[in-house]
Amino acid sequence: MARRETALQTAHGRLRGLIGSEFRSGDKLPNERDLADRLEVSRATVREVLGQLVAEGVVTRTWGIGTFVHDSAERVPVSIGDVTALRDRITASGHRPTLQDAAVSRAKCPADCAKLLGLEPDSTVWRVDRLFAVDGVAAAWIRDHLPLRFDGRDLDPSGLVSIDLDMFEFLASATGMPVRRAEIELTAVLADEESTARLGVAAGHPLITGTQIGYGTDDAALFHGHITVRTDVLTLRISRGGDPSPAR
Known part of the structure; x- marks a missing residue:
């Protein structure tokens, strides 16, 4: 028994x-056979x-998917139940948000958002x-799409390459119409080639992806986007309360 415990401790340390x-x-670890050989x-x-x-x-293990190195850092909770900049949600949790890349x-407008934005296909x-x-x-x-013009105004979102400007802030200023409501539909997915390149995770790493639509006055759609989140870094929280105060 002592010999077995020693063998386990040695294997554990190695x-x-x-x-x-x-x-x-x-990162995803090799399968059990490969690890046993090594x-x-x-x-x-x-x-x-x-x-x-x-x-x-x-590590974390997902049945049928594999074993992944766990992120020992604290996960950052962010609320998705209100119309607030992701930057501000991260800051409110006591952490530092930055943009590692922006463009x-x-x-061409993807098929799933052309109709929503009132545009012709491939606009x-x-x-x-x-x-x-x-x-x-x-x-x-986050990848967002928005029209070149809205209500007769030309839109220039070039300032969004800075962490200092958020999509909600930009649209309120550029269109004169604040985002009153945002809808997001979430799905659990496994990291594909593009996600691994963007987020630095292994192929097959569990992620959450969401389709988000921002609406202004009279339910006019202002933007359509997709967000892909590493849930080993961020946790998404939905808060539901009583009767909200009317928008002002």
């Missing part, structure tokens, strides 16, 4: 060392050690790509 030297937070132990031993590491919070370009729209980081760690990738 696997923790392997994780610390060769893998980053969010550590020169049985698959049963690897399975038992991985169970210990799950209990210790070093504004003209592009040219503004596309705004922003990669938000929390305390230096990539956390959310």
